[in-house]
Amino acid sequence: MTDSLPLLVFSDLDGTLLDHDTYEFAPALPALRALGRVGAGVVLATSKTAAEVAPIRSAMALDAWPAIVENGAGILEPGTGGTGDDGTYRKIRAKLRALPPGFEGFGDLTATGVAALTGLSLEAAQAAKARQFSEPGLWKGDPSRLDAFIQAALASDLHARQGGRFLTLSMGGTKADRMIEIAERYGKPATVALGDAPNDAEMIAAAHHGVIVCNPQAPPMPLLDGEKANRITRTTLPGPAGWAEAIFDILEMLGLSKEAASHG
Ligand SMILES: [Mg+2]
Known part of the structure; x- marks a missing residue:
């Protein structure tokens, strides 16, 4: 039932869901599992190609969801491998x-x-x-x-x-354009967008809840409009640890914490 999605999360990879140096995502696993328990979707949104993203998406057990590839120029559809039409x-x-x-x-x-x-x-x-x-x-x-x-x-x-x-x-298309397109497919649920760099700014600004993941090694993220109203927040921890911190805060804010913690 696509119209009953409680939340659709869009996330950059490098420096956001993947550690800037080690490319690991283990610190985000508890938050990824919590999102799975509440039935939320997670769409990876990256400058990487489909061939690069497909194995990462599989390792994160996110094959059921589309991924935004090549900085929004295209979409890797759910359940497909990395080599598509060129x-x-x-x-x-x-x-x-x-x-x-x-x-x-x-x-x-x-x-x-x-x-x-x-x-x-x-x-x-x-x-x-x-x-x-x-x-x-x-x-x-x-x-x-x-x-x-x-x-x-x-x-x-x-x-x-x-x-x-x-x-x-x-030929055009940004991460933000693709986020809006994919959210429409799933009946326009509440959206969260997370990123660490200026090329994520439009996507973060276009989501219901935006998260700037701290990255001391990236160019500084300019102050975004939604930050004053707390619609956009910044994490204190970098990479996947900051990602998890932000997701748990948002689940709490949306009243989904109990469901997220249940093991039933
Ligand atoms: Mg990044």
């Missing part, structure tokens, strides 16, 4: 070939090249290269030509977004 990605690559030169995307690099660029292992770089919806890369051309490149990209219906490190081209 038609959108091939369209983006074709559009790129018609633009002024200077952009070097993951698709221009070997897995070894992506590993060197990102610090990922070769296997992880292969999963990061298995793209379906967006192309991250670096501007290697003359800096004075970057603006003209972005204008040409926009003119060919590509969306260009500068993240912490990579300039990413897509």
Whole structure:
């Protein structure tokens, strides 16, 4: 019964549900289990590809839920593996070939090249290269030509977004857009969104309850509007421990604590 969901949680991975350094999520397990007991859904929302997210989603026992991948450019459907249709990605690559030169995307690099660029292992770089919806890369051309490149990209219906490190081209869609789309599928239940970095800000602002997970290593999160009214809160603990802290607070606030604690 999708219309009886008490809560739908949307969560970033790196620095939020996964520890910034170890990529572990064990400290969040009690909160994940509590959400399971009340029948709440958990949707992962990340810059990772479907190939990267699928094994993490399985390890968290969240295969029944969709995941937002490639920063909102696409969705990994429930119960599916990591290798899906790459038609959108091939369209983006074709559009790129018609633009002024200077952009070097993951698709221009070997897995070894992506590993060197990102610090990922070769296997992880292969999963990061298995793209379906967006192309991250670096501007290697003359800096004075970057603006003209972005204008040409926009003119060919590509969306260009500068993240912490990579300039990413897509056909559009943000984590916030996908959150709204997925919440509609489940009958618009109450939503919680958790993240640690500026690219999560829109999603956090669009949820009923937003949580900024403390991350001393990330660029500082600007003060968001909902913080004054306490609709958006900040955790004191970083990563999965902060995640658990916030989820238990929200379950308490929504009067779901008793149900969350029951073992029946
Ligand atoms: Mg993050």
